Amino acid sequence: MRSGNEAPERTPTQTGTDMRITPEELLNFGIFHPHAVDQYMVAMTKKSRFVHYCSAETAFHIVRSNRMRLRNAKVMNDFMEIEHGSSCLANAWDSPDGDRFRQTIDGLFEGISQEIADLLRGWVPLFGRETYISCLSEHDSDEDDLGRLSMWRAYGGPSGVAVVLNPEAFYSSSTVLGAVSSPVAYLDERGFVTQFNRVTDGIKTHQDMLKANGRQALINSLFNAFRFAVLCTKHPGFKEEREWRVIFDPRFSTEHKLVKSIELIRGVPQVVYSIPFKDYPEEGFVGAELPKLVDRIIIGPTEFPDQLREATVALLEEAGVPDADKKVVCSTIPLRQ
Numbered sequence: 001m002r003s004g005n006e007a008p009e010r011t012p013t014q015t016g017t018d019m020r021i022t023p024e025e026l027l028n029f030g031i032f033h034p035h036a037v038d039q040y041m042v043a044m045t046k047k048s049r050f051v052h053y054c055s056a057e058t059a060f061h062i063v064r065s066n067r068m069r070l071r072n073a074k075v076m077n078d079f080m081e082i083e084h085g086s087s088c089l090a091n092a093w094d095s096p097d098g099d100r101f102r103q104t105i106d107g108l109f110e111g112i113s114q115e116i117a118d119l120l121r122g123w124v125p126l127f128g129r130e131t132y133i134s135c136l137s138e139h140d141s142d143e144d145d146l147g148r149l150s151m152w153r154a155y156g157g158p159s160g161v162a163v164v165l166n167p168e169a170f171y172s173s174s175t176v177l178g179a180v181s182s183p184v185a186y187l188d189e190r191g192f193v194t195q196f197n198r199v200t201d202g203i204k205t206h207q208d209m210l211k212a213n214g215r216q217a218l219i220n221s222l223f224n225a226f227r228f229a230v231l232c233t234k235h236p237g238f239k240e241e242r243e244w245r246v247i248f249d250p251r252f253s254t255e256h257k258l259v260k261s262i263e264l265i266r267g268v269p270q271v272v273y274s275i276p277f278k279d280y281p282e283e284g285f286v287g288a289e290l291p292k293l294v295d296r297i298i299i300g301p302t303e304f305p306d307q308l309r310e311a312t313v314a315l316l317e318e319a320g321v322p323d324a325d326k327k328v329v330c331s332t333i334p335l336r337q
Contacts, residue, residue, distance in 0.1 A: 024209075031202035031210075032225035035195050036232075039183035043138060044171055049295055050244060051139035052163045053151040056308055059161035059297065063315050066290055067259065067274035070132035070179070070248050073231075075270055082128040085233035088192035089124070089226060093117075097193050101200045105222070108207055109215045116222055123223075127230050131249050132273045138242040139164050146333045147298045150240050159308060160300030162331075168287030170244070176283040178256025179248040179275060182232050186239035192229075199225060248273050291320050296327045305330040 030037045042048075052062070062068055073082055092098055102113035137151065139162075147162045170181045187195065203210060210218055232245055248258055250273070257280070258273040265272075277293055279286045287293065294316065299308050309328050316324035 027206070027209075028221060031206055032199060032221045033228065034198040034202060035185045036183055036228070039185075040171075043167075043183070047167065049139045049167050050136040050165045050170060051143075051147075051151075052134070052136050052165070053147075053155040053300075054161060054163070055157050056159040056161045056302075056312075059163050059312070060315060062163060063290065063294075063319050065274070066277050066319070068134055068246070068277070069263070069272045069274050070134045070246060070258070071265070071272055072270060073128040073131045073133050075265075075268060076133065081234050082131075082231060084235055085230040086124050086127075088187060088189050088233055089120075089230055091189045092193045092196040093120075095193060097197055097200070101196065101203075104200050104203050104207075105218065108203075108211050109218065112215060112218065115219065119219070119223060120226060123227070124230060127227055130251055131231060131247060133231075133248075134246040134275075136165070136244045136246065138244065144296065145298075145329055145331065147300060147331045148240075149333055152300050152331070152333065154241075156300040159302045159304075161308075161312070162298040162300060164295040164298065165293050166287060166295045169285065169293065172285050172287070174280070174284035176257060176280045176285045177275060178253035178258060179246055180228075181244055181246050182228055184241075184243040184245060185229075185233050186236040187233050188236055191236065192233060195229075246275070291322060294321050294327065296329065299328065299330040301331060301333060 052059075052068075054062075093101075105116070106113050137148070144164070151162070152160055185191075185195065228247075231247060234241075234243070248256070250256075257278070258275055260271065260273055262269060263272050264270075275288075277288050277290045279289050297312055297316070299305050299312065302308055309330055312328045313324045316327065321327065
């Protein structure tokens with residue numbers, strides 16, 4: 001039996017190599033991440049783009065460095081949100097629904113629920129400590145000119161910018177980067193239990209397949225399911241953000257394309273990992289280079305919108321983004337600072 005702080009063996013979704021999703025892997029994903037599958041399907045059907053609301057300084061760093069920074073959850077407001085996910089998981093585990101879950105998996109492999117419990121006891125407090133995150137939101141066409149008022153209020157500041165991104169790279173099945181994009185689930189404890197029960201039901205429905213896959217495969221799948229449940233659950237009061245998270249943890253992705261650096265952000269020196277805007281077509285990952293990735297940039301409510309727009313257009317032209325002048329708009333949304 002492995003110790004409580006020892007990670008399970010890597011699964012294909014945790015490696016840095018390109019492994020296209022097989023039908024069995026897709027079924028497995030649906031069993032253990034049903035809410036994420038629902039969100040993926042809705043977003044892909046709508047061909048949703050993504051947007052990063054940030055300060056003008058951050059937007060300029062993204063374009064000029066040709067990278068997107070992922071920061072440690074400990075120095076972001078996301079750390080308290082991770083505690084919300086941990087609390088929801090603990091509540092579900094200790095509930096009668098948790099009893100049903102344990103009976104279900106013990107019916108496949110005797111004593112496996114205790115092994116999972118020991119693993120979670122050691123790992124849940126550690127999930128956020130070396131987790132690096134960048135936050136995006138789904139973006140609709142009717143937000144192309146104005147942006148979203150609640151996001152300007154929360155993240156815009158005195159010179160906010162919304163960087164709208166085309167979705168091709170986010171929907172890629174390639175794992176070459178070593179980072180994972182995942183939709184956020186906006187759940188309270190009751191809603192979390194509902195999703196927890198969906199996992200139990202999926203295991204019961206596909207128990208023959210899961211039993212044939214073996215004990216360790218089930219441990220790996222459940223470990224990943226609970227890790228992402230902790231990292232990607234937020235209070236339902238934030239649901240209008242429609243957030244997706246790009247997540248990287250060097251403990252689980254030893255082969256990756258991210259660049260590690262030490263940077264000073266808002267006066268705080270910190271380790272960051274950055275995703276280069278680069279395609280890897282031989283490994284099935286395209287659409288990430290800046291000229292194709294940037295759909296538009298919206299200049300938020302600010303005292304100097306024309307000057308900021310002019311500088312942003314020049315920066316995009318410098319980065320080789322075509323039709324830069326047509327891709328930068330100034331929001332006229334009224335926002336009281």
